[in-house]
Amino acid sequence: MKKQRFKIEGKIYFGNKKFSLEKITKFGDKEDIVKKEFFDEFWEKTKMNDMDSSSLILQKYIPIIDAEIIERGKNKRWFSLKDESIGGDSKKLFLNKIIEKTKSGEIFYNKIKEFFPNFKERIERQGENLKTQGYKVVLNESLKTSSRLVVGLGAGHVLETSLTLHHIFGMPYIPASALKGVVRMVSFWEIAENKKIKDEREIEKLQEQTYDRQISDSDDEDIVRHKLLFGTQNFKGLLIFLDAYPEIQDNQGIFELDVMTPHYSGYYTKDQAPGDWENPKPIVFLTVKNGITFCFNVLFDEFRAKEILKDKNFSQEVRKIIEEWLINSSILSNLVKNWIEDALKEYGVGAKTRLGYGIFE
Numbered sequence: 001m002k003k004q005r006f007k008i009e010g011k012i013y014f015g016n017k018k019f020s021l022e023k024i025t026k027f028g029d030k031e032d033i034v035k036k037e038f039f040d041e042f043w044e045k046t047k048m049n050d051m052d053s054s055s056l057i058l059q060k061y062i063p064i065i066d067a068e069i070i071e072r073g074k075n076k077r078w079f080s081l082k083d084e085s086i087g088g089d090s091k092k093l094f095l096n097k098i099i100e101k102t103k104s105g106e107i108f109y110n111k112i113k114e115f116f117p118n119f120k121e122r123i124e125r126q127g128e129n130l131k132t133q134g135y136k137v138v139l140n141e142s143l144k145t146s147s148r149l150v151v152g153l154g155a156g157h158v159l160e161t162s163l164t165l166h167h168i169f170g171m172p173y174i175p176a177s178a179l180k181g182v183v184r185m186v187s188f189w190e191i192a193e194n195k196k197i198k199d200e201r202e203i204e205k206l207q208e209q210t211y212d213r214q215i216s217d218s219d220d221e222d223i224v225r226h227k228l229l230f231g232t233q234n235f236k237g238l239l240i241f242l243d244a245y246p247e248i249q250d251n252q253g254i255f256e257l258d259v260m261t262p263h264y265s266g267y268y269t270k271d272q273a274p275g276d277w278e279n280p281k282p283i284v285f286l287t288v289k290n291g292i293t294f295c296f297n298v299l300f301d302e303f304r305a306k307e308i309l310k311d312k313n314f315s316q317e318v319r320k321i322i323e324e325w326l327i328n329s330s331i332l333s334n335l336v337k338n339w340i341e342d343a344l345k346e347y348g349v350g351a352k353t354r355l356g357y358g359i360f361e
Contacts, residue, residue: 006034008078010067012042015060021045031069032089035078038067039093052111053170054098054255058286062158063094091159092284095257099286104251108170115169116248120295123245127297134303135240138333142247142295143344143360148258149288150358151178153351161285172254172288174244174349179296182343183241183336184230190339191222217315224318238305239336242297249293256289287357294360298336302326 004027013020024041028034042063043049051057067078078090101108127137151174152164166173188210197203209219214234215227231237248254261280266272305322308314325332343349348358 005029005072006031007070008034008038008067009070010065010078012039012046013064013066014042014046014048015062015064031071035089036093039063039090039097043097048097049101049107052107053168054102054108054112055165055167055170057098057108058163058165059167063090065090092257094159095284095286099253099255099257102254104253109254112169112171112254113248115171116246119166119169119171119173119245120247123242123295123297126242127299130240130299134301134306135299136302136329137297138239138300138329139296139298139336139340141337141340142293143341144293145288145290145359146361147290147348147356147359148256149174149290149292149350150258150285150352151175151288151350153285161283163286163288171246171248172292173246174294176241176243178349179244179343180230180239180241182347182349183339184226186339186343186347187226187230191226194222215314215318217317219317221317221321225321228318228321236304238301240299240301242299244294244296246288247293247295252291253289254292256287257284258287259284296340298340300325300329300332 006029007025007027009023009025011020011023021042024038026034026038026041028037048057048061051061065078069076069078098108100106102112103109127135131137149172150163151172152162155162155164163172164175165171188207191210192198192203192206195206197206210223210226210230211232214232215224219227227235227237229237229239246254259282261282262268263280264274264278265281266278267274305326308322309319309326344358344360347353348356348360350358352358
């Protein structure tokens, strides 16, 4: 009988030693297949399948592998806390488990489907509560991703890459702050384009004018409008953005694995000269797949807007703009809708937007 080429022996801890087993041994002719079988057996026997939150798994149950690979008598460590960061094969196997369990019919997917109405109701209830405080809905629209989406990629995480998931419901979402940031950017560059500003110093001055200063009589209409809606250091903006949540459809997967390959790790981490002699180290990371619909909600602080109309400290120009929004709410709704669509269809939201991530149909 032909002797199999690879032998893996050891154990995996998921988060801590309570989620592990005695050592197990796997044999095979292909290293990647033996590793997967080894990982799968630990996943099943430690009852990781019983976990019902992808967020909990991703944050608290990172696999720590303590195993040896023996290839025809030669031993090597699969993983070593002393010499390696958590990545490579172990990270890929772990993230693929999350993807596998969020496919239609699987446990994470079923839980997300179960939680989805609660999450949606929570956002809607938040909107209703804000209405009682004098806010008015100016946008309630659903848009679908046309590319992969990754929000929170650079957040602190033991895997070096992260993804923003709701800490209770385990579903991906777009935080209100991320959405407001990209929409504010669209408004800013619209002003710069109207003023035909291209010089870097002039752009910096415009940034200072739109954010650092109070609303001034010397500001033109576009800048006044921008400051009123998005705020400055001394003025709270009249728009409020809510978290954008996904509308989970039947038989629809949620996550996909992607990879980036830094070619000059020595240059970025050790101040070495970049060179083609370095070995690229692929980094896998979790993304929201394309074709996922998100619901966006934006509200306008109508109560404060009416108070500004009574405040003689604000200029006639400011009060004129606000009065126009209050009389004809469709003006403001169309303005916000155009900004949202430009932001999401042209620029994208989240990380790696320059490479086409985070774009919506």
